[in-house]
Amino acid sequence: MIALKTILVPTDFSEPSANALRYARAFAETFNTALHLLHVLEVPVFTGWEAPPLVLEDLEQGARNQLELLLTAEERQKFRAQLVLLTGSPFVEIVRYAREKDVDLIVMGTHGRGPIAHMLLGSVAEKVVRKAPCPVLTVRHPEHEFIMP
Secondary structure: OOOOOEEEEEOOOOHHHHHHHHHHHHHHHHHOOEEEEEEEEOOOOEOOEOOOHHHHHHHHHHHHHHHHHHOOHHHHHHOOOEEEEEEOOHHHHHHHHHHHOOOOEEEEEEOOOOHHHHHHHOOHHHHHHHHOOOOEEEEEOOOOOOOOO
16 A cells, blocks of 8 residues: 655646646545645856845745635645745756655656757756656646546
């Protein structure tokens, strides 16, 4: 029997991430697991320029507000949800968080970019799949529907 205690859902607030959250909710309901929602704020750094503290505070507050909208208060309680905001490189912070919190499953969306964009930009999901300390379920949008609304 598979025993899931903690599911991590990294989100960039996109439609693929919302779709991944639908899957994670279904798993959490089925296995009675805790949900951890993680957004990694990737602050652009330019040589010789650093974002002013007020800009960073605004970005962080906006991200926190968006995280809070992903689950209702009832869902946060039901799934023992943790809403987490980190700053850094998304794939590095996702993998680090999964290790530190002993996550059992990562459920994340993927944008399904074309080969040129993938080659130039890389894929956070692909890097997480390669480095994660646990299984990773990637969900494309649109996808074959397994979950009934």
